[in-house]
Amino acid sequence: MLSVSGDVSASTNFTLAQIQALPANTQTVSFGSGTGQQTHVYTGASVWTLLNQVGIATNPAVKNDVLGKYVVATGSDNYRAVFPMGELSPDFGNRGNQVVYAETLNGTSAALTSTDGPLRVTAPGDIKGGRYVSNLAKLEVHTATSTATATGGGVTTQFQLSGAIAHPATYDLAALQALPAVTRTIGANTYTGVSLWDLINASGIQTSATVKNDLLGFYLVATGSDGYRTVISLGELSPDFGNQPDIVAYSMNGAPLPGTGFARLVIPNDGKAGGYVSNLVALEVVSAPR
Known part of the structure; x- marks a missing residue:
């Protein structure tokens, strides 16, 4: 089960079958780890697509309001990584992050091992695999907090x-x-x-x-x-x-x-x-x- 909550239209718990029913993509990723360089061929659903299934809550009166939001991906062990919406959006970063559920080994696609799955979030292009959150349990959408305020516009120095x-x-x-x-x-x-x-x-x-x-x-x-x-x-x-x-x-x-x-x-x-x-x-x- 994957919980999607926070600044969304409706908090939702996705089953593995529901995620598998979304449009599937296969990607090859490589990254460094404590045991050396790894390469994987994963299949899964786009994080962006998954979030849009539940509806990212934005304010239409705020220009590009989505760029002020982020997602916290958390594993069953509470390990976490932040992914800004700007990184995920096809209009901006378009990094191709996915929630994956299968890996191809020796030409055969199978469910992720218990170490990585049943679900894992990917971070294509990363040097090391720290943002590949294994045993993914939650995706929480938040609006960024900041003490900074506007100064009325105009040129800054x-x-x-x-x-x-x-x-x-x-x-x-x-x-x-x-x-x-x-x-x-x-x-x-x-x-x-x-x-x-x-x-x-x-x-x-x-x-x-x-x-x-x-x-x-x-x-x-x-x-x-x-x-x-x-x-x-x-x-x-x-x-x-x-x-x-x-x-x-x-x-x-x-x-x-x-x-x-x-x-x-x-x-x-x-x-x-x-x-x-x-x-x-x-x-x-x-x-x-x-």
């Missing part, structure tokens, strides 16, 4: 880095330019800025050493001056897991950002730019509630 970190800070253009610069080319535009992961990691993320892969239960809320916001999981960003090349950009094509404030969150691998946050006023690190 600084942003706050805060939340579950040891060293909160304020960044202006000079402070960003003093950090190691990276570039990302997206279509015809080349952005220059700082690695989002490096910026957050240097602030001292307050994880618990007693919780396995506790980092995977954390997310970041990026907020613009108009209140527009995006959620990114720290698992997406970590070089050990998702290794996404997101940046806080401060220039485009060698010139200051055009009308989007001094700093803009840029997500290079997204299909659409809806997750980008212009006129950045806040980056807040949050541990998802248990």
